[in-house]
Structure formats: structure tokens, C-alpha cells
Amino acid sequence: MNSIKPSNHFTKHLAFLVLLCFLFNNNLAKSQDFKFASGRKQQTMYFELIKNLIIIPIYINDKGPFDFILDTGVSPMIVTDTTLKESLKVSYPRPIKISGYGNFEGIDAFLGATSVRIGDAEASSIPAVFLKNDVFSLSGFVGKKIYGLIGYNFFNSFTVKVSYSNKTIRFISPEKKTKLKGERIPLELMDNKPYVLLNIEQEGLGAKYVKALVDCGASHAISLESLDSKPFPQPDFTMQANLGNGLTGDIKGRIGRLISLQLGSFKFSDVISHYPIYNIDSLRNKGRNANLGAEILTRFNTIYDYRNNCMYIKKNDKFNRIFEHDMSGIELYTESGPPSRTLINKIEPESPADLAGLKAGDEITSINFKKIDDYTLDEISTTFKAKNGYSVILEVWREKSFLIKLIRLKKRI
Numbered sequence: 001m002n003s004i005k006p007s008n009h010f011t012k013h014l015a016f017l018v019l020l021c022f023l024f025n026n027n028l029a030k031s032q033d034f035k036f037a038s039g040r041k042q043q044t045m046y047f048e049l050i051k052n053l054i055i056i057p058i059y060i061n062d063k064g065p066f067d068f069i070l071d072t073g074v075s076p077m078i079v080t081d082t083t084l085k086e087s088l089k090v091s092y093p094r095p096i097k098i099s100g101y102g103n104f105e106g107i108d109a110f111l112g113a114t115s116v117r118i119g120d121a122e123a124s125s126i127p128a129v130f131l132k133n134d135v136f137s138l139s140g141f142v143g144k145k146i147y148g149l150i151g152y153n154f155f156n157s158f159t160v161k162v163s164y165s166n167k168t169i170r171f172i173s174p175e176k177k178t179k180l181k182g183e184r185i186p187l188e189l190m191d192n193k194p195y196v197l198l199n200i201e202q203e204g205l206g207a208k209y210v211k212a213l214v215d216c217g218a219s220h221a222i223s224l225e226s227l228d229s230k231p232f233p234q235p236d237f238t239m240q241a242n243l244g245n246g247l248t249g250d251i252k253g254r255i256g257r258l259i260s261l262q263l264g265s266f267k268f269s270d271v272i273s274h275y276p277i278y279n280i281d282s283l284r285n286k287g288r289n290a291n292l293g294a295e296i297l298t299r300f301n302t303i304y305d306y307r308n309n310c311m312y313i314k315k316n317d318k319f320n321r322i323f324e325h326d327m328s329g330i331e332l333y334t335e336s337g338p339p340s341r342t343l344i345n346k347i348e349p350e351s352p353a354d355l356a357g358l359k360a361g362d363e364i365t366s367i368n369f370k371k372i373d374d375y376t377l378d379e380i381s382t383t384f385k386a387k388n389g390y391s392v393i394l395e396v397w398r399e400k401s402f403l404i405k406l407i408r409l410k411k412r413i
Contacts, residue, residue, distance in 0.1 A: 052294035071217025075152035075192035140333035182312035218293035327409035
């Protein structure tokens with residue numbers, strides 16, 4: 001049985017290890033391009049943007065639509081919904097093991113090939129990994145049913161324009177000449193994933209160039225992982241945090257701030273940074289220092305041009321957004337319905353939520369006397385990092401009774 005070893009990929013708040021690095025046999029390793037069957041040269045689609053993640057409908061083996069996360073950090077397609085393998089009648093699925101850092105037994109999965117259609121573009125046979133168990137719980141993170149992630153095969157087939165301003169993607173065939181606007185940023189493609197050089201400045205470290213995976217499927221700003229095969233040095237002041245869930249369980253680490261981060265000529269100040277804790281052996285020969293996520297990328301309208309090893313960025317109306325971390329200490333997840341439920345997954349020790357007596361497992365039924373169903377998850381997240389000292393009134397359901405809890409938000413990092 002083959003063994004497959006993933007790299008790490010985090011999202012902000014409820015994070016997930018979703019970037020996998022795979023070894024395939026020669027047939028499955030071949031790039032399978034998407035093409036327009038109708039003779040058209042380009043198409044524009046709307047997408048949903050939830051917690052900085054791009055969600056698009058796709059069709060697999062002529063069935064769907066299924067909502068997938070569009071993710072530059074993924075190759076090949078990953079199907080997290082455990083029911084799809086049988087219903088899609090996947091060709092020649094074979095069992096494999098996916099092993100995470102410190103997880104020597106591995107996670108069971110299946111490797112197969114499927115046809116995939118996005119809009120009017122179709123790929124006849126692309127490699128797909130079907131997880132036996134949904135270890136990522138993406139649906140609970142974004143508040144709607146998510147079936148998986150798709151990335152390289154789509155981005156490598158087209159010039160892809162992502163407009164976070166109007167929530168559209170335009171994908172353009174390579175043979176069509178198109179004007180590419182914005183600042184050109186060189187990319188290095190390794191293992192079917194794009195990497196970029198960033199200039200960061202951090203307290204105690206000074207200015208440093210770092211090599212980062214460009215990862216629109218990670219909702220954080222930046223995760224600083226390793227430097228010289230050792231854990232990335234941290235600034236003096238950091239906060240302990242759970243950075244997410246992965247193949248090996250909870251991913252622990254700390255959160256701090258950079259003095260600055262520069263991508264091309266664009267510079268950001270006081271950027272929130274993640275410092276995951278890895279086993280030392282897993283840091284060797286990683287080939288990168290960091291993971292650049294969508295909390296940065298959403299501040300630009302971006303064009304990905306894999307075939308010419310570059311992307312183009314143009315700042316949008318989100319560019320000057322302040323970098324803030326959650327001020328409540330609450331980590332949420334949703335259970336699909338009907339009816340859907342919004343529950344507290346974790347409470348950070350000594351946080352405002354902890355001091356107010358909230359507990360993991362509490363179901364939030366209203367926020368500031370407004371029904372929870374009237375909020376999106378993004379609106380809840382915004383409320384929980386609104387302002388230092390801001391009061392939030394929660395109604396929760398616990399053990400067959402309603403409780404009212406007042407939390408006073410605190411800027412902790």
C-alpha cells in the first residue's frame with residue numbers, strides 16, 4: 001500500500017491541515033487540463049466568499065453540483081465527503097495511506113480518477129483523493145456543506161482572474177490573448193504549488209526574505225513555519241493558541257505579530273502571524289519557510305498565470321483592513337440541519353469567554369438579542385473582534401435550559 005505524506009496548510013481561527021503533497025504512478029501524475037467543450041475561450045463565474053475562502057460549485061462524473069473550496073495550495077483534488085466515492089462510481093479507486101507529522105500509522109484514503117466540470121470547462125480524468133473519514137470538518141468551519149478542495153489542475157489550465165471585490169473568477173484559455181493588469185509577482189512552481197518571496201520584518205529577527213506557499217485556501221494572513229530547518233523564531237510577545245485540526249489532531253502553536261510584511265511593492269504593518277509547533281524532523285527539507293494565506297490575498301484582485309510562472313496583484317477595497325485576531329476566545333462550528341446549530345467547539349483558557357463561564361458544547365442561540373440564524377459566520381467573526389472592551393451578550397442553550405452570558409472583548413495580541 002502506498003504511503004503519502006502531506007505538507008501543512010492552515011486556515012485562520014478554525015483551521016485545517018488541507019495541503020497534501022502526493023506521489024502518484026505515472027498515469028495519474030500526468031497533468032489533466034480543463035478545456036472548454038463549446039469552443040468558448042473564457043468564462044466568468046460568481047463564487048461565495050466565507051472566512052476568506054473561495055467556494056465554487058463543481059460537477060464530478062456528471063453529478064452535482066458539489067461545493068468545493070478553490071485552493072492554490074492543493075494538488076490533486078481532495079474529496080472530504082466520505083459518501084461520494086461510492087455514489088460517483090469512481091474508476092479504479094485504490095487504498096492508500098496519508099501520513100501526517102508524528103502520525104506513523106497514517107489516515108486511510110482512496111486514490112482514483114474522475115471527470116470534473118467547472119462551468120463549461122471540463123477535465124476528463126483528473127486524480128482525486130477520497131478520504132475514508134472526514135478529518136477536516138470543512139462544512140462545520142464554513143457553515144455549509146463542503147465536499148472537498150480543488151486547485152492545481154484548474155489553475156494550470158487557464159489564466160485565472162480572481163476578483164475579491166465582486167466575488168467572481170474569470171478563467172481564460174491559454175490561446176486567448178488577454179491584457180493582464182496589476183503588479184507582476186514571480187512565482188516558483190514546486191510540486192504543482194506556487195511559491196513567492198516575501199520580505200518580512202519581525203522583532204528580534206530584523207528584516208528577512210522568506211519563501212512562502214501562496215495559499216488562497218488558507219484563511220490566515222501568514223503562518224511562519226521554519227527557518228534553517230528549525231522552528232521559525234518568535235517575537236517576544238506571543239499568545240498560545242490552537243491553530244487548527246489536522247491529520248494528527250489539534251495543531252498547537254502561538255500567535256504573534258510582524259512589524260511588516262511586503263509582497264512586491266505592497267507593504268502591510270502589524271500583521272498577525274501564526275507559529276505552529278512541529279516535530280523537528282518534519283521541518284527538515286521542507287523547501288519553504290511560510291504559508292501566505294487569504295487574509296493577505298483577499299486584499300488584492302489577483303491573476304494567476306501558472307504557465308508563465310507569475311501572478312498579478314492589484315489592491316482592492318479590502319487593502320487597508322486592520323489585522324485583528326478574535327477577542328472572545330470562542331471557536332465555533334456548525335452542525336447542518338434542519339435545523340442548523342451553531343456550537344462552541346473550544347474555549348481558550350483565561351479568555352473573555354472562559355471568564356464569562358461559557359463552555360465547549362454550548363449552543364449559541366442569539367447574539368446581542370438577534371437570532372443566530374440572522375448571522376453569517378463571517379458576521380459572527382466580525383462581532384467577536386469588533387473592538388477592545390466591546391460588550392457582547394450571548395444566549396446559549398445548555399443542558400435543557402437557556403443562559404444569558406455577557407462577554408467583554410479583549411484585544412489579546
